[in-house]
Amino acid sequence: MPAVMWFRRDLRLRDNPALLEACADGAVLPLFVLDPALWEPAGPARRAYLAASLRSLAGDLPLAVVTGDPVRRVVQAAVEVGAERVHVAADFGPYGHARDLAVEQALAEAGVELVRTGSPYAVAPGRVTSGAGTPFKVFTPYSKAWADHGWRDPVDPPPDPTWLGLAETADLPDAEAEGVELPEAGEAAARRQWAGFLDRVGDYGDDRDRPGVDGTSRMSPHLKWGEVHPRTLLADLARLRSDGAATYRKELAWREFYADVLFAHPHSARDYLKPDYARMRYDDPADHLEAWCQGRTGFPVVDAGMRQLRAIGWMHNRVRMIVASFLVKDLHVEWQHGARHFMHSLVDGDLASNQHGWQWVAGSGTDASPYFRVFNPTTQGRKFDPDATYVRQWVPELADLPEGADPHDPSPADRDEVGYPQPIVDHAAERREALARYEEIR
Ligand SMILES: Cc1cc2nc3c(=O)[nH]c(=O)nc-3n(C[C@H](O)[C@H](O)[C@H](O)COP(=O)(O)OP(=O)(O)OC[C@H]3O[C@@H](n4cnc5c(N)ncnc54)[C@H](O)[C@@H]3O)c2cc1C
CATH class of the missing domain: 1.25.40.80 (Serine Threonine Protein Phosphatase 5, Tetratricopeptide repeat)
Structure with missing residues (x-):
C-alpha cells in the first residue's frame, strides 16, 4: 500500500524511524510542504538554510515540494497517490502540534491515518x-x-525504497541570505x-x-x-x-x-513563565533596541556578539547570554523584543531553546538565573575572551586600538580615534536601576 512520508524537521535518510515505517508500508511519496505560516516569519538566514537543506535532501530522494496550508496540501497529496497512511515524526511545538491535530482530522475525513513515529x-x-x-x-x-x-x-536507512511522485509540484525554494555567511546544509x-x-x-x-x-x-x-x-x-x-x-x-x-x-507551557513562547515579571517596569524599546541590534552599544563583547549574529546568523552561547542580559537588565527592554530579533536572525532559531534561553536570562523562566545576578559585560568579556580574539574579530575597529589599550574597555579618546561608539549607558547605574525595579515586584 502506498504511503506518504511528510518531512518537516527531519531532513535526513539515516536514523529516521518515521521514514522506515513509511517504507514498510510500500512505495513512498517523500513530501515537503512549504507552509507560508512558517516560511514568512523565518528571516533570511533560516529560509536560505532550509532551502539549501531541501536541495540536499532532494539530491538523495525525489522530494515532492508543494506550497500552502498543510491541512489542504497533505490531504491532496495522500489522496493523489492513494496512500492509507501519512507518516511523520511528532512535532511538539505549539504551532506544529496544533497543525498536526488539524491535519490528522482532515486526513481522517479522507480515510487516511496520520502516524507519528519518533520526534526531533x-x-x-x-x-x-x-x-x-x-x-x-x-x-x-x-x-x-x-x-x-x-x-x-539509531536505526539504519531504508534498504531499497520505491519512491512515488506528484503530478504537480512547486520548485524547490530559492532563498538567499544576502551578506550572511551560512554553514553548509544537509545530512552529509x-x-x-x-x-x-x-x-x-x-x-x-x-x-x-x-x-x-x-x-x-x-x-x-x-x-x-x-x-x-x-x-x-x-x-x-x-x-x-x-x-x-x-x-x-x-x-x-x-x-x-x-x-x-x-x-x-505553550503560552511561554510569548508570555512570562513566571507571570510576576510581567509587572516589572520596562523601557520603551525605541530608545536603545536599534543600537543593540546593530552592535553599536559601545560594550565590545555585546557588539561583537550582535555583529557575529548579523554576519553568520549564529552567536556563541556565552555571548547570547551576555547580550540578552544586557538588553533586559542594562537597557530594561522586555525579553520578547530580543527573542524576536534572535528568531529573525538566527540560522538555528528554535522556539523552545530561544524563548527559554531568553526567559532564563530575564529571570522569568524555568530554572532561571537569579534576577539579581546581573552580568557585567566588561568583566564577562575579559573573563571569557581574555586575549580579545573574539571582540577584535567581530568589531574590527578594536583591532586598531593603540598598544596597551584594553579592547574590552577602551578609553573615550581611543574610541574616538578608531571610530568606536562611547557606551550608550553606564553599567553600574543601570545595574542599580535593574535591582530597584526587581525589588518593586518582589
Ligand atoms: C538567549 C539565548 C537564545 C538561544 N537561542 C537558541 C536557538 O534559537 N536555537 C538553539 O538551538 N539554541 C539556542 N540557544 C542555546 C545555545 O546558545 C545554542 O544551542 C548554541 O550556542 C549552539 O551552538 P553549538 O551547536 O555550537 O552548541 P554546542 O555548545 O556545541 O552544544 C551542542 C548542542 O546542545 C544544545 N544546546 C547547547 N546549549 C544549549 C542551551 N543553553 N539551550 C538549549 N540547547 C542547548 C544545542 O542543540 C547545541 O547545538 C540560546 C541560548 C540563549 C542564552
Missing part, C-alpha cells in the same frame, strides 16, 4: 515527569530522569561537522565558554532541521569516556528540557 528529540516532550506526575520545572532532576529513561539505538554536511567535532569533544568542557576559540560543535542548525538526530550523537558520545563528552551530553539535555517545558 531523544526523549519526547511529556515522556518523563516528576514523581508527582507533573512536568519538570528544574533542569537537574529533569536531566537525571531523562538519562534514566534512555533512548533507542551535518555528519561531516559532527565527525570533525568528535575529534575535539575531549576539550569541549574547557573550550565551550571561550567565544574566541572554535570550541563548540556548531551542530545547532543541523539539529534544528533534523539533518542528524540527537540519538545519533548520543550513541557516539556513549562510546567516549571524556569529561567533554559528558558535558556535551548535558547540553543536548538542555535542548530536550526546553522542548519539554514549552510543550507543558
